Amino acid sequence: MKIIRTVREMKKTLAEFRGSIGFVPTMGTLHQGHLNLVAESLRCNELSVVSIFVNPAQFNEKEDFENYPDNYKSDEQKLKDMNVDILFYPLADEMYQDNYRYKVTESEYSKLLCGLNRPGHFDGVLTVILKFLNIIKPTNAYFGAKDFQQYRLIKEMVAALFLDVEIIALDTVREESGLAMSSRNNRLSPEGMKLAGTMNPLLRKESDLAVIREILEEKNIKIDYLEEIDGRRYIAAKVENIRLIDNVQI
Numbered sequence: 001m002k003i004i005r006t007v008r009e010m011k012k013t014l015a016e017f018r019g020s021i022g023f024v025p026t027m028g029t030l031h032q033g034h035l036n037l038v039a040e041s042l043r044c045n046e047l048s049v050v051s052i053f054v055n056p057a058q059f060n061e062k063e064d065f066e067n068y069p070d071n072y073k074s075d076e077q078k079l080k081d082m083n084v085d086i087l088f089y090p091l092a093d094e095m096y097q098d099n100y101r102y103k104v105t106e107s108e109y110s111k112l113l114c115g116l117n118r119p120g121h122f123d124g125v126l127t128v129i130l131k132f133l134n135i136i137k138p139t140n141a142y143f144g145a146k147d148f149q150q151y152r153l154i155k156e157m158v159a160a161l162f163l164d165v166e167i168i169a170l171d172t173v174r175e176e177s178g179l180a181m182s183s184r185n186n187r188l189s190p191e192g193m194k195l196a197g198t199m200n201p202l203l204r205k206e207s208d209l210a211v212i213r214e215i216l217e218e219k220n221i222k223i224d225y226l227e228e229i230d231g232r233r234y235i236a237a238k239v240e241n242i243r244l245i246d247n248v249q250i
């Protein structure tokens with residue numbers, strides 16, 4: 001596995017390559033949800049690039065950014081073990097050499113759900129993904145349905161800007177309890193994991209949002225939003241002050 005840290009080397013390495021390129025963007029602390037995306041990329045493309053970049057532009061709270069876990073060495077090993085071709089691990093100074101003066105903004109769907117309580121979050125996501133797509137020029141890029149709003153915004157950005165890349169979503173990978181795997185789960189205590197594990201079964205089984213809200217709030221789970229949009233039910237909630245999200249099709 002080749003590890004690349006600069007945009008220049010990334011572009012140079014891929015310049016002569018004529019086959020299909022799969023791309024999986026991540027913020028690291030890799031779990032089975034990420035590795036599933038990587039496996040699909042490896043299966044469907046001649047060359048696969050995985051990026052690890054904790055994108056400062058998409059964090060609206062400095063503290064959340066600073067507390068985001070970093071497990072680079074074990075991530076690198078996991079990707080090596082899967083025979084990933086290229087790990088792109090860029091520096092924020094280069095990714096944002098413009099000091100983030102240029103950004104991509106979507107003005108409707110990005111203002112709902114995670115956009116409501118995290119102003120600027122999706123500007124950061126869309127901008128960094130556009131940068132990655134321009135650097136790597138992948139044939140296919142893989143995203144998790146766990147972040148469904150993000151997936152939809154990226155897919156629609158690609159259509160709006162006429163980019164030549166297929167945006168593919170894969171199902172959410174879950175713990176046995178139904179809890180969506182997340183790098184943030186590492187920060188929960190065993191009791192917090194248990195508590196968080198009660199969210200998904202409720203989302204699936206209970207038909208009334210008000211009832212779900214009441215049950216979760218009784219357990220001291222603090223709900224950021226709980227909404228249904230276009231046949232999908234979305235939740236963001238804090239367990240032990242860790243913000244977790246999930247969504248299910250209804």
Ligand code: AMP
Pocket residue numbers: 025026027028032033034037142143144145146147170171172173174180181182183
């Ligand atoms: P992140 O490192 O959280 O930015 O996630 C990188 C990619 O992995 C995104 O496309 C996420 O939607 C996806 N992802 C994260 N957790 C899961 C999961 N539990 N199941 C499937 N995909 C996931």
